[in-house]
Amino acid sequence: MNDAERQQRDDVSLKEALREEMKRRNMSQSKLSKESGVGSTRLSLWFSGRYSGDNQAVADELQRWLMSVQEESNDTRALCAVPDWEPTPTAKNIVNVLKYAQRAGDMALVYGGAGVGKTCTARYYQDSYPNVWLATMSPAMNTVAACLERVAFAVGISEAQPSAIKTENAIVGRIAQTSGLLIVDEAQHLPVSSLEAIRSVYDATGVGVALMGNESVYTRITGGSRQAHFAQLFSRVGYRVKLGSPTAGDVDALLAAWQIKGRKSHELCKAIAQQAGALRGLTKVLKMSSMMTEDGQSMTFDHIQTAWADLGGTL
Ligand SMILES: Nc1ncnc2c1ncn2[C@@H]1O[C@H](COP(=O)(O)OP(=O)(O)OP(=O)(O)O)[C@@H](O)[C@H]1O
Ligand SMILES: [Mg+2]
Structure with a gap:
């Protein structure tokens, strides 16, 4: 067998392997072109055996793509075993707080314990109970309007409202009387004015509210030494749990x-x-x-x- 024949044989098996992978991933030739970096005309000529340029270079690029996706799917298979949520004692503790806040229509605070399972438990709870909304805050939520927009999105209002008051009205209209629970994660990013806006939503709807975040959310809510000033907010928090290291x-x-x-x-x-x-x-x-x-x-x-x-x- 000469070099050209060997090349042809290798190309046939590579084409077969590629077709199989494309079928498995339900992907078109143009998607393969995008992912592999082989231009669509070159790719289609190569597939039909009519490419007059450097066939070996095309085959090498496609081989690299094939190896990387196969490796990725092996790794993903291994990673599939990662448990999403386990009822650890801390997670059960958090679930109890969330359940209480929802059933009693109360305000709760879960803070501290970085990496002990607050967010993944909130997600688990959302998947397990009706009318649970999870709004995750970030440093971009530094105004009342931004915070309310994030809450609006979490409760399923996708159209942008022309003002913060309209956003608030839309949120209240959507969640009042639902016996639901609004979970505000990463609440430490919220300035006091936004925390007060959440309190207003709580007052107007009667749904439970759970604030989650790091240690500083507690100080933010209690107002440190200026407690009287923050009494309105703090006095509404019926249940608070401070988390530490994992047990x-x-x-x-x-x-x-x-x-x-x-x-x-x-x-x-x-x-x-x-x-x-x-x-x-x-x-x-x-x-x-x-x-x-x-x-x-x-x-x-x-x-x-x-x-x-x-x-x-x-x-
Ligand atoms: N109950 C659990 N079951 C399974 N995995 C968990 C559990 N708790 C924590 N983990 C693992 O730890 C990771 C961190 O958990 P999570 O993001 O919920 O922590 P957190 O308390 O929200 O932390 P942070 O304060 O930094 O936001 C999760 O992505 C998950 O891999
Ligand atoms: Mg978290």
């Missing part, structure tokens, strides 16, 4: 979900969870360790230790 039970629950056994692995994971990233950091390490294992092989202490070191961790 041993939290880590045990996650490790059971990841099917991690062995005393040494457990001790290492507990130590990792006590670092600043808490369960977020631990999950990152476990995700990386799971990608290091061969198919069907379970994660060992060495995998976890290597992943932790690769992510720059030191204990």
